[in-house]
Amino acid sequence: MNNYENEPMELRIREVAQQLFFRQGYAATSTTQIAKEVGCTQALVHYYYRTKENLFRQIFLEQVEAALNVVGRSLASEASFEDFLRSAISLYFDALQQNPRLPFFVLEELVSNPERRKYLRKNFVQKPSYAMIYMQFDARVKAEQQAGRLAKVDSFDIMMSIASLTVFTFISLPMYQDLLAQTDEQVKQFIAHRKAEVTRLVLQGLRP
Amino acid sequence: MNNYENEPMELRIREVAQQLFFRQGYAATSTTQIAKEVGCTQALVHYYYRTKENLFRQIFLEQVEAALNVVGRSLASEASFEDFLRSAISLYFDALQQNPRLPFFVLEELVSNPERRKYLRKNFVQKPSYAMIYMQFDARVKAEQQAGRLAKVDSFDIMMSIASLTVFTFISLPMYQDLLAQTDEQVKQFIAHRKAEVTRLVLQGLRP
DNA sequence: GTCTATATAGTGATAGAC
């Protein structure tokens, strides 16, 4: 717990805005609501960030960057490919458990707003450093297939499948929690359970 | 192509509204915008549906029902469990290809609005007919495991994994299309490619 | 840096004419 009350206003506004954007999305969140939760006037929100769109973009970029860093970190492993997959999936689950609303937040805005995709493309996809992440993974996959230790599957498919299985777990969390009326403890168990099963499924599914 | 211009207004409004809700979500869509795209006044939208929320709910329920019917249909198969899985995954991909925005539309509203989850719970989860769908599947899984033809995995996990892999394909479609600048033909190929790989991964991953 | 006040525009919804 940060000692919230003593933080500078600029930061408090960003933190509250992030929470609200995460929960409700961009369109359903107003600067008035942000101000009310912070305990300041709506004018102050605009004093620091000028526009709502601008405030959103700072948060959005920061979060995408954080997510990509997790992916980047997962590729640094020197272990065997199987152990590398294990620890990557484990890392994704742990990172998302810390920040369960992140994937939906990013997806929502990317899916429902073409401008956001353009923005992301300019800021990340075109940057060579991020293209490198994929190249690195692809090389490793090909080497493993050459050695006959991995099924002949496109590296892009491996990434897609792992992303699907991890991300969807957290996207569906509110439904699991709410529709099936589960407690926090049950949710924690559910995540751990899925982590184990996703790992098992991926490893067995990628055997040659 | 329906001869759109000749349809009754009530229906035209619903179709346009659906398109817009699918693309932008509830909060980002106004009844004014709906009216403009239909080519009528905003008052008429409210004449037929009274409130925006009400218009939304009709569309939402209809779509959830359609989705659940696809799932229900997939369970009717008499074939071997492996063939049943194959045809179920195939059916999901085909249904979603007809309606690629459906999963995101449903998820978005369920994730970002607790009221919608309450509403869904009342209308579906509590209905015995929908609980039956799961029971049916669970029985079949257990029988297959008894016979030693299927890995010892919870039936709930099997559903979650298949849902993750199919749904995420379509959620990520706008990004695939836009971020990687793909043509319609390439998108079609991508879907077919994922359908094959998802089928392969699930079948191999569920072998005992 | 924080406030009050306000300009401007858009929202959902309704009343009433035709």
Added chain:
DNA sequence: GTCTATCACTATATAGAC
């Protein structure tokens, strides 16, 4: 059934006092 007109609100954003 469709329109015009309008209400009461809320939104984002800015100007100006302190």
